[in-house]
Amino acid sequence: MKDQNFLKHNLTIHLxxxxxxxxxxxxxxxxFLV
Known part of the structure; x- marks a missing residue:
């Protein structure tokens, strides 16, 4: 369940x-720093 939420969160971030x-x-x- 937690993983699914994490995936959803990642998707929204990507979009x-x-x-x-x-x-x-x-x-x-x-x-620039490197």
Whole structure:
């Protein structure tokens, strides 16, 4: 049950444009730091 909720949560995060932008900016920041 918990796993299913986790999956659903992950799906909503993946489909959320804002979170995608956030993740992308995080990757950019990380690449600058390296």
């Amino acid at each position: 959320n444009p804002l979170s995608i932008i956030k993740r992308f900016s995080n990757i950019l920041i990380l690449s």
